[in-house]
Amino acid sequence: xxxxxxxxxxxxxxxxxxxxxxxxxxxxLPFELTNAQKRVLxxxxxxxxxxxxxxxxxxxxVGSGKTLVxxxxxxxxxxxxxxxxxxAPTEILANQHFETVRExxxxxxxxxxxLTGSVKTKKRREIHENLENGKTxxxxxxxxLLEDKxxxxxxxxxxxxxxxxxxxxxxxxxxxKNSRPPHVLVMTAxxxxxxxxxxxYGDLDISxxxxxxxxxxxxxxVWKSESxxxxxxxxxxxxxxxxxxxxxxxxxxKESEKLDYSNLMEGYENICRTxxxxxxxxxxxxxxxEDKDFEMNRFIKKExxxxxxxxxxxVGVNVPNxxxxxxxxxxxxxxSQLHQLRGRVGRGxxxxxxxxxxxxxxxxxxxxxxxxxxxxxxxxxxxxxxLKLRGPGDMxxxxxxxxxxxxxADIIKDNAILQYAxxxxxxxxDDDPKLEKSKNIAILKEYKLKGNNHLEWSRIS
Numbered sequence: 001x002x003x004x005x006x007x008x009x010x011x012x013x014x015x016x017x018x019x020x021x022x023x024x025x026x027x028x029l030p031f032e033l034t035n036a037q038k039r040v041l042x043x044x045x046x047x048x049x050x051x052x053x054x055x056x057x058x059x060x061x062v063g064s065g066k067t068l069v070x071x072x073x074x075x076x077x078x079x080x081x082x083x084x085x086x087x088a089p090t091e092i093l094a095n096q097h098f099e100t101v102r103e104x105x106x107x108x109x110x111x112x113x114x115l116t117g118s119v120k121t122k123k124r125r126e127i128h129e130n131l132e133n134g135k136t137x138x139x140x141x142x143x144x145l146l147e148d149k150x151x152x153x154x155x156x157x158x159x160x161x162x163x164x165x166x167x168x169x170x171x172x173x174x175x176x177k178n179s180r181p182p183h184v185l186v187m188t189a190x191x192x193x194x195x196x197x198x199x200x201y202g203d204l205d206i207s208x209x210x211x212x213x214x215x216x217x218x219x220x221x222v223w224k225s226e227s228x229x230x231x232x233x234x235x236x237x238x239x240x241x242x243x244x245x246x247x248x249x250x251x252x253x254k255e256s257e258k259l260d261y262s263n264l265m266e267g268y269e270n271i272c273r274t275x276x277x278x279x280x281x282x283x284x285x286x287x288x289x290e291d292k293d294f295e296m297n298r299f300i301k302k303e304x305x306x307x308x309x310x311x312x313x314x315v316g317v318n319v320p321n322x323x324x325x326x327x328x329x330x331x332x333x334x335x336s337q338l339h340q341l342r343g344r345v346g347r348g349x350x351x352x353x354x355x356x357x358x359x360x361x362x363x364x365x366x367x368x369x370x371x372x373x374x375x376x377x378x379x380x381x382x383x384x385x386x387l388k389l390r391g392p393g394d395m396x397x398x399x400x401x402x403x404x405x406x407x408x409a410d411i412i413k414d415n416a417i418l419q420y421a422x423x424x425x426x427x428x429x430d431d432d433p434k435l436e437k438s439k440n441i442a443i444l445k446e447y448k449l450k451g452n453n454h455l456e457w458s459r460i461s
Contacts, residue, residue: 011053018079060209062343082156115141320348
């Protein structure tokens, strides 16, 4: 599919790096780029400088500097006379990107607008008008960016954050916002196992940021059962006394008759009794959006010291002052979720902690997950273990979990064979891109038969 896309989909050529990029690099760059960021920027510049449409996946752990790379890519688009947009899955994350980008480009002649469901009609009309006349350079927002009324003068680059939170059909709408499909950069903080990336993401170009910016300290992770509750509370108390903030995450909202582990409401009451002098926010999925945003913003503004929540805080919220993540009944969470939750802390220069609280009776698989979290902070290492424990899912279609339907191969045990098979496939396509030679007719016939339902979706990032 990558070959088909590059042959058929002509992209906009970003032929130069000019004033926007250079001024930002020389005057506004917040810290020196890591080698990984430099490498990824070169890959993006090469893509956008060619004649085909870029369709690149940028993956990197939380805090690795994906947003900075995305912004610098957007500045290259601006240098070549194009508009750009950044789409995020939630209003809080969109607002956060808006504030971050606006702060980063301060002093540069760049017009940035924010479009979410909360934007009033009058302001919305103004945004639409400025997009169409080209006055707005960068548009940041939520699903609101997909509306038919949102039209650009010259959209050249689309950045999609936490791409797995959007449906394939939703993402496809962004392709129709210009006469030619704009370049697409999709970002995820959920590391994709190298095993899958090399074998089943053949239709996407993949960039990886595998370094953290200088000054970041590795998060210390500990696993404690209920007998270690006092020690865990001691860490929380010490960090709050230092002026830091704390997340405490629960897997349930209401008590369940079938499940015997802590739930959010009971936990909230216990925390109020344990820390009577602290101000506490509470956030869960059954709250109205405006109530959730209100509580989240209180925590962001340091008006509360403790955030009690379900996994709604898993993605995107950036509170550098938060230094402790407590995950209750951690044995009930998947590895990917645990890693994402841990990534909510460790975003400042101070030492941060992740405390995994669990019951005494844990399955062997549950123990393996928690041991992995204590052992490593490497998201790709964690993703490989996760793949072995729960299977990779149907990566070519819309199914998100379960085992890939490979009739013979085992994605884990036969990784070397799969990589070899992929290399042979690449060599065949290099020699015969359209599979027109007589020796390849059988391959083409089988591919059309097997891949018929996936062809269109797999062209979309």
